[in-house]
Amino acid sequence: MEGRKGAVPGLGPFALTDLAQGMSRFGRLARSVDPARPWAHPRADVLDGQTFRTWVRRTLRTRSGRAYFDIATEAVFAADASDISLLHALCYAVGNGDLETLVAVDHGAQQDRVVGGSVVVAERLAEGLDVRLGDPVASITQDRAGVTVRTRSGREHAADRVVVAIPPTLAGRLVDDPPLPAARDQLTQRLPAGTVVKAFAAYPTPFWREDGLNGQAASDRGPVKVTFDVSPSEAEVGVLLGFVEGGEALRWQRLSEAERRRQVLGCFVRHFGEQAAHPTSYVEKNWSEEEFTRGCYGAHFAPGVWTAFGESLRPPVGRVHWAGSEYAVEWSGYMEGAVRSGRATAREVLDAPRSSGPPHGA
Numbered sequence: 001m002e003g004r005k006g007a008v009p010g011l012g013p014f015a016l017t018d019l020a021q022g023m024s025r026f027g028r029l030a031r032s033v034d035p036a037r038p039w040a041h042p043r044a045d046v047l048d049g050q051t052f053r054t055w056v057r058r059t060l061r062t063r064s065g066r067a068y069f070d071i072a073t074e075a076v077f078a079a080d081a082s083d084i085s086l087l088h089a090l091c092y093a094v095g096n097g098d099l100e101t102l103v104a105v106d107h108g109a110q111q112d113r114v115v116g117g118s119v120v121v122a123e124r125l126a127e128g129l130d131v132r133l134g135d136p137v138a139s140i141t142q143d144r145a146g147v148t149v150r151t152r153s154g155r156e157h158a159a160d161r162v163v164v165a166i167p168p169t170l171a172g173r174l175v176d177d178p179p180l181p182a183a184r185d186q187l188t189q190r191l192p193a194g195t196v197v198k199a200f201a202a203y204p205t206p207f208w209r210e211d212g213l214n215g216q217a218a219s220d221r222g223p224v225k226v227t228f229d230v231s232p233s234e235a236e237v238g239v240l241l242g243f244v245e246g247g248e249a250l251r252w253q254r255l256s257e258a259e260r261r262r263q264v265l266g267c268f269v270r271h272f273g274e275q276a277a278h279p280t281s282y283v284e285k286n287w288s289e290e291e292f293t294r295g296c297y298g299a300h301f302a303p304g305v306w307t308a309f310g311e312s313l314r315p316p317v318g319r320v321h322w323a324g325s326e327y328a329v330e331w332s333g334y335m336e337g338a339v340r341s342g343r344a345t346a347r348e349v350l351d352a353p354r355s356s357g358p359p360h361g362a
């Protein structure tokens with residue numbers, strides 16, 4: 001699917017027709033799914049009983065058509081099409097616009113970057129709030145009077161209600177007393193995060209621009225399949241970002257440091273020429289190693305999970321409510337979804353009956 005540097009792959013008429021038909025079928029099927037209740041689809045058992053890969057292999061006939069769906073799946077879910085159910089792919093696409101919007105840069109989900117990094121958004125939101133860092137929550141105890149949250153250092157915080165705003169798989173690592181209902185716990189056992197490594201190479205200048213290239217590449221050859229020019233806007237330095245995602249990341253992260261770097265730079269050279277082989281610095285960030293993230297971009301649902309456990313995702317358990325990107329109906333897996341879910345859960349808490357007794361532990 002690629003030739004010389006900067007080339008746009010020429011797809012033949014068969015591949016183009018195949019891709020157009022595949023996308024149209026996927027879009028039609030996605031629009032039949034209610035992203036708030038995917039398990040309620042009349043054919044939910046069929047859609048959730050197969051992997052997205054099965055559907056792609058059955059529906060698309062050409063190598064290029066299948067490659068498009070494979071690359072898009074890795075880029076959107078940080079997982080392989082064989083990891084997720086067809087129902088999840090449809091639900092995610094319809095809740096977040098459509099598949100084309102998710103992978104698109106111009107007018108798409110990939111269009112904008114936050115100057116200073118995404119952390120700036122969280123820092124600005126935290127201004128003026130009583131945010132306490134460095135002492136993670138370890139356990140949550142609730143009874144009829146209230147909730148007590150205990151941190152790893154042993155501090156206790158009493159409340160009427162609690163919002164757990166961390167990814168479901170991390171929420172499953174907290175100790176709950178009483179234990180969570182079986183269905184809710186089994187759900188958190190089945191919602192893994194995807195696997196993503198971001199590899200950055202810095203150069204004295206963004207040299208690829210001299211060749212008329214914008215630094216964006218999409219390839220069916222890994223380990224880096226998607227790249228972006230992430231050079232700072234004001235600095236005289238060029239930075240290329242390569243994403244290593246899904247199964248590619250699982251295999252690549254087992255390699256030695258030198259081999260990982262060699263393979264990433266090899267991909268950059270294929271796309272942008274020999275100069276890419278000699279960066280002034282090279283940095284990798286494996287998001288699965290982050291203790292409080294353990295992968296990204298969000299949780300994905302394997303076959304059977306939406307239909308068997310989906311109804312347990314959003315309802316609170318007693319005084320414990322859930323919020324975060326994974327709980328959003330729209331823009332799940334994105335910062336936008338985290339904000340929407342936060343608002344919905346805040347409303348849920350405000351509407352919940354107040355405790356009749358004093359807060360537990362007060």
Ligand SMILES: Cc1cc2nc3c(=O)[nH]c(=O)nc-3n(C[C@H](O)[C@H](O)[C@H](O)COP(=O)(O)OP(=O)(O)OC[C@H]3O[C@@H](n4cnc5c(N)ncnc54)[C@H](O)[C@@H]3O)c2cc1C
Pocket residue numbers: 135136137138165166167170196198287292293295296297298323324325326333334335336338
């Ligand atoms: C590499 C990468 C690239 C991404 N790119 C994009 C993008 O381009 N656009 C986009 O919209 N989204 C992107 N995302 C996804 C986006 O980051 C998430 O959707 C968003 O951060 C989810 O917000 P959240 O509030 O639900 O959860 P989180 O951001 O995960 O926030 C949870 C917070 O809880 C903290 N925490 C965890 N455990 C505990 C504990 N036990 N006690 C106390 N605190 C705890 C964590 O430290 C964290 O601060 C990306 C994610 C990654 C990893």
